[in-house]
Amino acid sequence: MPTSAASVGAARTRGVWRRLGAGLVTGAADDDPSGVATYSQVGTQLGYGMLWTTVATVPLMIGIQTICAHIARVTGMGLTANLVRILPRGVVVGLVALLVVNNVVNLAADIGAMGDALAMLTGGHPRYLALLCATVSLLLEVFIPFRQYAPILKLLTMSLLAYVLTACVVGIPWRDLLAHWRPAQWNHQTLVALTAVFGTTVSPYLFFWQAAQEVETERADPDARSLLSAPEDAPEEFRRIRVDTDLGMIYSNAVAFFIMLTAAVVLHGAGVTSIETSADAARALDPLGGHLASTLFTLGIVGTGMLAVPVLAGSAAYALSEWLGQEGSLESTVHQARTFYAILAVATALGTLLTFLPVAPFRLLFWSAVINGVVAVPLMGAIMLAASSSALMGPFVLKGSLHVVGWIATGVMALVALGLFL
Incomplete structure (x- = not known):
């Protein structure tokens, strides 16, 4: 019997979904609750002025995240394990x-x-519920x-759609947006907001x-090897990484756009x-904006938090355990990877524990984003050196447009951080 167009479309969708992984999860984790707060704060303060x-940041995210994925897939090792091979150990420990x-x-x-x-x-009690979320x-x-x-x-990652639905519920005046949008005036407040947005986006x-x-995906597949060992797999693997990362970062920033836009329309528009x-x-x-909008926004916070917490804790564990030379993997048991x-x-x-201390939460999250923006600069420079090292990358040393985009992203982040201090 002939295959219907609907079944063919469904099969293609399932095929694309299966190909998505590290890039999609990484992009979605970027819209964590602290990121949501930063985007909301910027939209509340500056209205439409920072939507741009x-x-x-989309090409910057795509460029640097694709390069990180290339380094890992080519070498079969995480970032820290690669950086310690080309940089002084003291520099790497400072970055980590x-x-x-x-x-x-x-x-x-x-x-x-x-x-x-x-x-x-x-x-319920917010601190005990926070403890429950962290424990789970x-x-x-x-x-x-x-x-x-x-x-x-x-x-x-689908929990991020709650923010898009929130924007739909509150109703966005698209004509007013197009008619009255203009960039925010440049001053110290704008530069701090700019660094915070770039820091929470390019994290x-x-x-x-x-x-x-x-690296985890490669280890989970018994037939997969690093591209240095199996160079014939490179074209297909690089295509997969490109699709996965492009969609993940575009999805992430589209959601960030709707978060900032909702805050600009509803909160800034009401004088908050x-x-x-x-x-x-x-x-x-x-x-x-209505109870439904508030509920959707709240559900989004919980969903994105459950995604972001393991990414934040996991990235710290991967980085530090690699620097210590210890085996670290979520596929391993506790006995096999105790340090990790x-x-x-x-x-x-x-x-x-910090959530139980009398620390202003906004100070934590907003300045964390600002520090992210500053720390990202030397780290991105180190990543570019690693990707350009023939000793690490062999025949897959970074070149062409991706090489150019990676250095542009590093330069832009440096200018943003420098602008804050000047």
Whole structure:
């Protein structure tokens, strides 16, 4: 019997979904609760004036994340394991230390935001609900092997659609947007916001996570080998990485656009000029945008938090365990990778502990994004050196348009960070 067009379309969709993995999860994890708070705060403060950043950062994200994936797939090792081969060990430990500290702060902001969001939905105590979220996330990472955990993370990426639905519910005045949009005036506030947006969008923890997931995917396939060992697989693998990363980063920034736009239309439009957390944005939406919009936004915080927490803790564990020369993998058992899981647990525990301290949550998450933007510059430079090293990459040394885009992304991040200080 002839195959219907609908069944052919469904088969193609399933085929594309199967090809998505590290890039999609990494991109979606970028819209974590602290990122949501940053986008919401910028939209609340500056209205439409910073919407252009969600478009401008797309090629930067695609470029640097694709390069990270290439390094891992070519060598069969994570970023830290590659960096220690070309850089002084002290430089690498400095970069890894900054990553770990910032990830713990990010974890605190995200776990706290999930607790606040669940408290809004259930009426429970926000700190105990935060502890519950962190515990569930940690148990999933520890006791579910990577090959079974990866589909869960991929499914959680769909939670980002809650923010798109929120924008649909509140109603976006597209004609007004096109008629009145103009870039924000340049001043210190704008530069801080710009660095925060770029920092939360082009985030160092994403570099390590996507590279690690490429290594995990290779290890999970008994027939797969590093491209240095199996160069004949390179064309197909690079195509897969390109599709996966392009779609993941475009999806991430499209969602960021709708978050910032919703805050600009509803909160900024109503005269609200400041919020402190993503939960504050959800509360403010209730009387201004309606209960449905607030509920969708709140559900998005919980969903994206459950995706981002393992990425933040996992990227710290991958980076630090590789620097220590220890085996680290979500596919391994606790007995096989004790150091890796210990770092994972400690990072999650410290992040959770910070939520119980009297620390202003907005200060944590917003300045964490700013620090991200500054730390990303030397790290991106190191990544570009690794990708350009023939000793590491062999015949797959970075060249062509991807090489140019990678250095442009590094230069743009440097200018943004420099602008903040000047």
